[in-house]
Amino acid sequence: MSNTAYREHSTPLFLTSSFIYESAEQAEQMFAGAGEGDIYSRFTNPNTTELIQKFCVLEETENGVATSSGMAAIFSTLSTLLNQGDHIVACSSLFGNTLYILNQILPKWGINCTFVAPLDRDGWQQAITSNTKMVLVESPTNPSLEIIDLPWLADLCHQNNAIFCVDNCFATPILQKPVDFDTDLVIHSATKWIDGQGRVLGGLVLGSDELIQPIFDFLRRTGACLSPFNAWLLSKSTETLQVRMHQHCTNALQLAQWLESQEGIKRVRYPFLPSHPQHDLARQLMKMGGGIVTIDIDSDKEGTFRFINALTIPSITANLGDSRTIVTHPSTTTHSKLSPEEQEEGDIFDSTIRISVGLENIEDLQEDIEQALKRSL
Ligand SMILES: Cc1ncc(COP(=O)(O)O)c(C=O)c1O
Numbered sequence: 001m002s003n004t005a006y007r008e009h010s011t012p013l014f015l016t017s018s019f020i021y022e023s024a025e026q027a028e029q030m031f032a033g034a035g036e037g038d039i040y041s042r043f044t045n046p047n048t049t050e051l052i053q054k055f056c057v058l059e060e061t062e063n064g065v066a067t068s069s070g071m072a073a074i075f076s077t078l079s080t081l082l083n084q085g086d087h088i089v090a091c092s093s094l095f096g097n098t099l100y101i102l103n104q105i106l107p108k109w110g111i112n113c114t115f116v117a118p119l120d121r122d123g124w125q126q127a128i129t130s131n132t133k134m135v136l137v138e139s140p141t142n143p144s145l146e147i148i149d150l151p152w153l154a155d156l157c158h159q160n161n162a163i164f165c166v167d168n169c170f171a172t173p174i175l176q177k178p179v180d181f182d183t184d185l186v187i188h189s190a191t192k193w194i195d196g197q198g199r200v201l202g203g204l205v206l207g208s209d210e211l212i213q214p215i216f217d218f219l220r221r222t223g224a225c226l227s228p229f230n231a232w233l234l235s236k237s238t239e240t241l242q243v244r245m246h247q248h249c250t251n252a253l254q255l256a257q258w259l260e261s262q263e264g265i266k267r268v269r270y271p272f273l274p275s276h277p278q279h280d281l282a283r284q285l286m287k288m289g290g291g292i293v294t295i296d297i298d299s300d301k302e303g304t305f306r307f308i309n310a311l312t313i314p315s316i317t318a319n320l321g322d323s324r325t326i327v328t329h330p331s332t333t334t335h336s337k338l339s340p341e342e343q344e345e346g347d348i349f350d351s352t353i354r355i356s357v358g359l360e361n362i363e364d365l366q367e368d369i370e371q372a373l374k375r376s377l
Contacts, residue, residue, distance in 0.1 A: 003046060013232045014046045043220040047231035054238045055204050058173040059186050063212035065205050065219055066231055070169060070189020071097050072224035073203030077187060078102075078134075080218040081163060081211065084110040086133040091148065093118050093141035093346050095167070095189075096337055102136075117345065118146040119278075124153060128160050138167040139176075139285070143294045143330045143354040144347040145269045147278040150285060154182035163211065169193075174245040175286045185211055190234050192321030193291065196244050197237070200230040244323070244359065248291030251365075252357040256293045258366055264307075264373040266298040266351060292320060293355045299376045301350035304329065307376035308353065313360060313368045320356035325365060328354040 002008050019038045021027040029035045038044045052064040067073040078101060082088060090102055092115040102113040116123040118141055128135060135157045139148035150166065157164035165185040166178040172193045178186045188194060190202035203226070205215055219225055226234075249272075256270035268275070271282035272289030282289065297304045308316060314325040318333050328334060330348050338346065357365075 011047070011050060011232065011235065014041075014228050016045075016228070017041050041228055042223055042225050045228045045231065047228040047235065048226050051226070051231045051235040051238070052204070054235060055173070055188070055206055058177075058238075058241075059168075059206045060177060060179050061186065061206040061208070061212075063207065063209045063216075065212060065216050066190075066226035066234075067203035067205065067219065068224045068226055068230075069201040070095075070167075070187070070191055070203040071101075073187050073189070073205045074098050074167070075101055075105075076215055076218050076222070076224055077165065077185060077205050078106065078111075078136075080215045082106065082109075082111045082133055086111050087129075087131045088113045088134045088136060089124070089127045089132050089162070090115055090135070091118050091137040091141065092116060092342075093144060093146065094136070094138055095142060095169075096335060098136070098138075098167070100337075118144075118148050121149075121152075124156060128156055128162060130160050132157075132160055132162040134163045134165055136165045136167070138170065140170045140271055140282075140290060140292070141346075142170065143292070143328070143335075143352065145170075145271055145276070145290075145292060145294055146347075147271055147276075147282045147285065149281060150178060150181040150183065157184075158182065170290055170292060171286055172241065172245055174242050175249070175288050175290060181285070184208070191319070193245060193248070194234055194241060194321075195237050196241070196321060196323060198319050198322040198324075200233055202226050202230045202234050245291070246288070247359050248357055249288035251359065251362045252291050252293050252355075253289055254362050255355070255357055255365065255369075256289075259293065259295055259369070262370070262373060264298050264376050265295055267296040269294040291357050293357055295353050295355065296349060296351040297353065297373075297376050299351060303376040304351050304353065307372050310372035310375040311368055312372075313365055314355070314358075320354070322356060323359045325358035325360060326356040328356070330354055 018040045048066045114127040137148050154164050163184045166183045167187045169189045185207040188204040259268045270293045314327045
């Protein structure tokens with residue numbers, strides 16, 4: 001359906017900071033909350049509204065907000081829903097900047113966090129108590145691709161009246177719908193698979209009206225809103241999310257299976273490989289295995305770097321979820337702020353490489369990896 005009198009097929013870009021009124025009376029009514037429509041793009045804008053509506057359908061939630069980045073989604077959720085003295089329990093395998101918020105910012109406001117390793121059931125049971133306000137996890141985890149038992153953890157959260165919040169960035173709603181497992185809030189870094197071409201930053205928080213409304217109020221006042229341009233672009237990308245994810249996952253599975261038989265590779269981690277320790281759980285929670293394959297080169301740091309530098313198709317960058325394959329060396333980049341002990345606990349070594357599998361011809365990629373592996377020996 002077209003948005004304007006021009007009968008356009010593709011949604012136009014509403015690049016406007018504010019919206020006009022027919023009269024002073026209408027402006028008064030709108031500000032009093034009596035009228036329908038947009039007032040100012042920090043609050044709402046047709047492009048952000050369209051993106052949010054699409055994700056409410058995809059994640060099957062009542063409401064949502066769009067934010068300037070994935071980190072803004074996480075920060076606004078935590079700042080809105082947690083109060084001084086509250087306790088949060090989080091997975092120890094979280095994106096580094098999320099750990100920074102939990103370790104460095106929230107304690108300044110008297111909000112303390114207990115960390116639990118992804119698969120430590122006793123640890124989760126001990127950490128989550130009736131004082132716990134929120135539980136925050138990512139699944140699959142980055143870069144180890146461990147699978148958190150979301151239905152089991154959701155049950156534990158609800159026995160303790162804690163809000164269960166899942167960062168669904170690695171899976172996207174195409175592969176995993178956290179609300180199917182009784183999750184309260186779903187967070188996305190739209191920068192990754194949702195954009196899919198590494199162009200813009202964006203974030204989303206999705207959930208019930210009751211939880212989203214205060215986050216919306218926080219955002220409209222503090223300003224970490226998504227720009228109309230980025231919303232327009234992400235909304236367009238959403239139209240191809242399903243076919244892209246299908247192809248990323250098909251390529252990733254094929255690559256993971258092939259890598260398992262290659263000389264020079266010590267370990268391949270991919271949720272849909274039978275060798276993955278939570279393979280059955282992954283198949284229960286996810287439709288396909290995702291676009292990330294994590295490998296360990298059978299060499300030291302120098303050999304691993306020789307392999308990375310010899311690749312000609314993948315880009316060396318810290319992003320993921322792009323149509324072009326990306327390799328990342330977590331221990332010296334995305335996870336370099338972790339101590340050696342923390343890295344080892346997170347199953348990250350000098351030999352670990354995260355591959356975000358793109359949409360290239362998989363045989364070209366295999367050929368490139370094969371020649372680069374010879375350099376690592
Ligand atoms: C799982 C996860 N959550 C959140 C973020 C933060 O997203 P953004 O870079 O869009 O702020 C990232 C990565 O950057 C991520 O990998």
